[in-house]
Amino acid sequence: MKSPALLWTCICRNISTTGPKLKEVPKGKDHSSHLWLKRQFADPYVQKAKKENYRCRSAFKLLEIDSKIKFLRPGLKVLDCGAAPGSWSQVAVKLVNSHGYDSKQPKGLVLSVDKLPIYPIDGAVVLSKCDFTQPDIQDRLVTILKDDKLDVVLSDMAPNATGMREMDHDLITQLAIAVIRFAVTYSKPGADCLIKIWDGRNRPQLEESITRFYSQVKILKPPSSRSHSAELFLLGRGFKGLKSSSSQKSVPTDVPPVDPS
Numbered sequence: 001m002k003s004p005a006l007l008w009t010c011i012c013r014n015i016s017t018t019g020p021k022l023k024e025v026p027k028g029k030d031h032s033s034h035l036w037l038k039r040q041f042a043d044p045y046v047q048k049a050k051k052e053n054y055r056c057r058s059a060f061k062l063l064e065i066d067s068k069i070k071f072l073r074p075g076l077k078v079l080d081c082g083a084a085p086g087s088w089s090q091v092a093v094k095l096v097n098s099h100g101y102d103s104k105q106p107k108g109l110v111l112s113v114d115k116l117p118i119y120p121i122d123g124a125v126v127l128s129k130c131d132f133t134q135p136d137i138q139d140r141l142v143t144i145l146k147d148d149k150l151d152v153v154l155s156d157m158a159p160n161a162t163g164m165r166e167m168d169h170d171l172i173t174q175l176a177i178a179v180i181r182f183a184v185t186y187s188k189p190g191a192d193c194l195i196k197i198w199d200g201r202n203r204p205q206l207e208e209s210i211t212r213f214y215s216q217v218k219i220l221k222p223p224s225s226r227s228h229s230a231e232l233f234l235l236g237r238g239f240k241g242l243k244s245s246s247s248q249k250s251v252p253t254d255v256p257p258v259d260p261s
């Protein structure tokens with residue numbers, strides 16, 4: 001098995017998404033809930049999140065990514081899509097100083113949106129029970145931004161998994177496309193965009209879409225992302241900006257279906 005450090009360092013174009021085989025076959029919901037609980041208790045990141053007052057272990061994915069690429073700095077304006085329960089926003093609030101605790105540093109902004117309820121987060125503007133993909137919700141985000149634009153767009157959004165790998169991949173792809181569309185329309189030149197996906201057939205097109213608008217694309221798998229999970233993070237660095245109204249037309253609307261053969 002690859003070490004976390006190795007997993008981290010690879011710009012993983014061919015990450016294996018097949019995990020270790022379970023010795024026992026789950027026998028229904030009770031059994032899988034039991035396995036989930038067992039895994040939670042044994043997970044050092046779950047314990048660490050509790051100790052450091054993060055709402056969930058996902059906080060460490062963003063912290064690990066930021067420790068490598070240092071893209072969250074005081075004063076930046078950040079959108080966090082799929083923010084519930086709120087650990088990424090907690091991390092972003094600290095790093096961009098949106099609560100203004102460090103009076104010597106510029107104060108940033110964190111906008112947190114989720115379909116689910118989000119308990120208030122000190123230093124973040126929270127849009128709770130709001131579907132990011134809906135035009136009226138995106139209008140609200142734009143209104144909050146006033147005439148300003150974003151420095152960083154984050155998406156840890158994930159649909160309810162059906163368990164059917166290809167279908168789940170297609171569903172998360174649609175969320176990723178919605179994020180790219182919004183990011184390229186409302187980001188400052190030079191901005192960054194980090195999007196969670198579950199790996200699959202649409203990844204090349206997503207990478208291509210990001211490459212069109214950002215100077216660099218990276219694929220990241222932080223150590224705290226479980227190695228058997230298909231989860232990956234696409235990072236677009238250095239938004240090139242939209243040069244003219246005609247280039248708006250090239251904002252991605254969909255990833256064309258891929259011939260599985």
Ligand SMILES: C[S@@+](CC[C@H](N)C(=O)[O-])C[C@H]1O[C@@H](n2cnc3c(N)ncnc32)[C@H](O)[C@@H]1O
Nearest residue numbers: 058082084085086087088114115132156157158
């Ligand atoms: C893995 S969780 C995010 C965890 C979060 N980053 C944290 O650190 O606390 C994925 C979230 O995406 C949200 N989500 C899925 N589809 C969404 C949508 N269309 N609009 C807003 N949120 C969505 C889910 O409700 C869920 O809360």
